[in-house]
Amino acid sequence: MKTYFLTAFSQKGEALLDEQFEAANDDEAKKIGKQKLEENNHSKDTHRCVSPDGRLVLFHR
Known part of the structure; x- marks a missing residue:
């Protein structure tokens, strides 16, 4: 198993x-990330x- 990092930000960057x-x-990881969001x-x-190696798996702006 690998460790993935999920982060969400406000419009102000918080x-x-x-x-x-x-x-x-x-x-x-993409499925789990979407579920958590x-x-x-x-x-x-x-x-x-x-x-873990820095590649974007999921991104939304």
Whole structure:
């Protein structure tokens, strides 16, 4: 399992969500990231999910 990083930001640049979670691969991480954003009502905010090696898995601006 790899550790992925999920962050959501307000329009002012403040961090609204900053979480780490584990997933087996990028596709699973993308699904988990979307689920966490929806659960916390941040799916419409600017967000990103980054793999352990720094690649963007999920991004919305």
